[in-house]
């Protein structure tokens with residue numbers, strides 16, 4: 001069972017296979033693994049203690065960032081992830097901690113989640129994906145319906161106040177005009193815009 005894996009210069013943490021979306025461009029539909037991981041499908045979700053032990057078995061000096069991102073939406077494991085981050089920070093963990101999320105943490109957990117991340121998550125990368133709620137619902141098929149889009153924007157608006165670096169991403173498999181509309185939305189929220197290249201090769 002793969003909990004931590006490497007890709008590029010970062011160390012990644014795979015905590016869950018649960019997700020409230022079914023994006024048409026999701027990596028999960030094009031293969032089982034990413035980077036050093038043959039498979040990111042979990043036979044069961046690792047406990048918080050197992051996650052911490054796996055991270056601590058790695059040398060952080062070899063990596064640029066520690067990233068909570070696997071084959072699922074990490075805010076399903078928010079309490080456990082934040083517990084792990086607290087142990088790492090208290091132990092002097094030397095590299096930035098990032099979470100890649102679809103921004104639905106509040107919907108998934110039924111409470112405000114951004115304030116809980118303050119001081120524990122250094123970088124949030126939030127999937128913006130589309131410039132309007134209708135397209136988002138069609139391409140990402142969110143469990144919570146069209147309100148998911150506004151929830152993601154609200155999550156980002158809160159995040160830029162308390163998280164040092166907030167990035168919003170889109171995948172470059174959409175028309176250039178749509179990408180520019182997304183850029184304007186992102187910049188209006190005060191986040192940093194990033195266009196990711198669409199690929200099924202990882």
Ligand code: SF4
Pocket residue numbers: 019020021022023025026027028071072073102140
């Ligand atoms: S939110 Fe992420 S993990 Fe979930 S379906 Fe979309 S791309 Fe895949």
